Amino acid sequence: MSGAPILKQTPLHDEHVRLGAKMVDFGGWSMPVQYSGIIDEHHAVRSKLGIFDISHMGQFFAEGPGALAWLNSLLTNNVERLSVGECQYTFLLNDAGGVIDDLIVYRIGEQNYLLVVNAAKIDEDFAWMKSHLAPDVVFENRSDDHAGLAVQGPRSALLFDAFFQGKYSRPARNEILRLEIDGDTYYIARTGYTGEDGFEVFCPANRAVKSWNDILRKGSEFEIKPCGLGARDTLRLEMCYPLNGSDLSPETTPIEAGLSIFVDLNKPKFIGKDALAKQKQEGVKRRLVPFKMVGACPPPRSHYAVYKGDRKITETTSGSLSPTLKIGIGMAYIPTEFARINEQIEIEIRGKRFPAVIEKKPLHRAGTTSA
């Protein structure tokens, strides 16, 4: 194995191998890309139920009398809007308004917050936030102590009820429940990255295998399938949810990405605000928009050239075959003059250009394929 990178493993690694998953290097983590097949797993989530290991994602905890004001000075969305048990999607920006990470902040107590961040950004996010720390906040990276499971699909609510048998009531969309079971703390949020109804469970790392297997066992009544990162990517792309590192980067802003609703420019200040306010006032030069291929062609992928007429105008940031729409889809930052619905563009695939059309978000309306 000389020369092979040593990959980090989640607590569920052996379960994935046992289930026959194909494991790949994902940002330094050994993660399942698929079990039965990306397309099969994709359809399972759209029509029934799937479970994903998201233990690679990071969990930060912020608490104390200064936590709210401190988070509000770093994140684009307004944390003040959160009641206890609610969450919001938000961005961590650099001084130029570029995206360091996109994340979800959950208010889990009066002065307690849970932040769930991207795996590849755990160290960078934590270092950045720590370097701006306020005195009356305790801020901890507890990523290694936590596992995460995402249960997604139209049968999620049925599984929740069958699993807890009325002991707990389901959290509403974008709400989080805190459970103490046998002395362990579990967080169950009604959130996800697929567009379907679903729950994300964060639990102690040493409870991961039991939770995973309990959910799979109970979920078998609802035809649950273990799903890998491959399906996670096609599902999120149909919803036009951005993937940090592909669709978001330090060189792009949430305004350009069309995600202004997660930015509150009325807040007195947050890092990156001035740059975003300026951009909002002057108008953006490019916008992240989804596109759909027209007719049969190879699936588009990231970093393919995008043409308008004979001019290369940009590159794709994401691309795939859409298992639901059965056609190639993707996203790209298109110059504002062309970033309109129904605008015709061309995607270059191995030296040949294929027609595509700019579409409205999302490319698929979730919850419409229930079986």
Added chain:
Amino acid sequence: MNVPDDLQYASTHEWLRLDGADGIVGISDHAQAELTDVVYVELPKVGAQVAAGQQVCVVESVKAASDIYSPISGTITAANEALSSNPALINTDPYGEGWIFKIKVEAGEEIEELKSPVQYRELIGGSSGSGEGV
């Protein structure tokens, strides 16, 4: 993984079924499993003269595009048009309905360069998940 005994294999995971000078080429069961769901096949041009080891077409899965190489020199005489409408045949029947192209073989001695089923089994035995070749 299924490795039929009546075929020859390239180290890039194509198989060759030879009947006199008439060859049929596809990719191995191991290769299709590594690729995962095939969603698009860019077929080779019929009539093209190709050399052994030359890239002749592309097979795309949900995750990646992979080059397919001719295991032997010759002239391509047919391409499997059924793959245009049903590329998943490569996954479901890699040695049958999922064949990719037919080739009129020129230099028959090149077959000696290919791997026997036993050698090919050895090759894939130690390389699962390595991402080598296809």
